[in-house]
Amino acid sequence: MKRKPIVGLAIWTLVATTWAMNALAGDRGERATVGAPAPTFTLEDQNGRPVSLSDFAGKIVVLEWVNPDCPFVQRHYRAGTMKRLAEKYQSKGVVWLAINSTHYMDKEDNRRWIEKYKLPYPILDDHAGRVGRLYGAKTTPHMFIIDTSGKLVYRGGIDDDPRGTKNGGALNYVERALDELLTGKPVSISQSKPYGCSVKYAEKSTAY
Amino acid sequence: MKSSFAVFGMTLAVLAGVLNEHPVNMEVPASGDEYHLGDVPNDHPVKAQLLADVSGIHPGQTFTLGVLFDIQPGWHIYWQNPGDAGLATTVTFAPPEGFQLGKLQWPLPEKFIEPGSIITYGYTNRVLLMATVRAPDDLHPGSTVELRARAGWLCCRKICIPGQTALRLELPVGRSRSSPHTALFTAWRSRLPRPITEDEHLGRLHIEGGFSRSETATRITLTLDWTSAPAEIEWFPAADPALSVTPATIRSQGRRTEIAFHVSILPERTLPESFWGLVVYRTPNGHRMGITIPIPLRAEAVSGTTSSTKRRMP
Incomplete structure (x- = not known):
């Protein structure tokens, strides 16, 4: 009773x-809802090789919206935020995919960014903006985490430091969520307000 | 309405011609740490200056300080709630000890909708962010007061560029003197939101919704009854790190407007006591006006909240 x-x-x-x-x-009209299956997609990486979310079934996948022209992205790349996390969790089976939905950029821009920072992950070309709109990506960076069952378990900012003034004292939401997932715990902060430049989408985009 | 803006812009342009005369206004090297986003190039799209509405102050005087942002065409900077993207502009006034500083005042923002339904709030062309300052009573006539301010912003067009600057302004102590900027301050004061009790067009406000105990989401509905039907009604929600607020649906019929939106508490955050937003509208004679609407968030404090302004419904 x-x-x-x-x-x-x-x-x-x-x-x-x-x-x-x-x-x-x-x-x-966004379909990437925390707790629901993550929308599937196929995009080409910087070398023109098709990459599908379904290629990584059973794995934890991190999606990072990137734009090399955005000062927030530049700050995090100079600090090595994304690269450090991708390398730290790669050995634990976590897949890191960056997606560039900037309408005026192409695979060559993505290749240059990868070379500049010696990135251990691909940048997928979404200059038509279809996958960005499908996920409702608003900012660069905007982070999404998909668990081993294919469910979206995090959407939001990379950390709680939009101005980059916390000098190492920032709470990195992605790192915390990955640590929780890898130890079998639910993600405690499943959503946060993303910050950064707006994603520079193409004016019109066909539905994905 | 376009023409009134053009006239206004011209007035400011005329005023800008006398900006260099007096008082002293100079940039000093930026020492602030508001932004660590990168270096500011020389041809930055935004210029900031520290201005006062007086060119001399007497002991005990209340005056207004402002940072005037001149923004190149096509670029924008952000309101205190930048919206889906961007970064709030920051202005920190640092008057000497003994001066009392009021809250930063933000003129009515504009709304920008970018492809991908990205909604942001900010300013184009020009904006003056202000605060009132009260000088101490024991100032020595004949001395000079040094006022400092720091400003930081993110400006965006096709790309975004951060900027920051440290500003300085010297004012002589003596008799209060008017300043060439007085009209500029008057013009920008008229573009500040007003408290609900000072608005002349809103007759009655009714708020429904709010969080009951342990609820994590709610729908808030504002019902506004106007004394005469305004046009171009917009809603600008405040920023709160604990809350996620959906875009509002705005429906107007006759003299009644309904503004509805969902508010959710983000994970591991606690519900703030209250929230606020701006209702912005255009009067029948074309003036763009705004009202600050405080919104209590606890259901018991909200449901059925009705505020009547000093004007009764006709």
């Missing part, structure tokens, strides 16, 4: 939370 209200509250909270998440993402 005594447990009923708690169970009731738990179910009710779950319903409310799911509704909240839908409310967060749903109004703008």
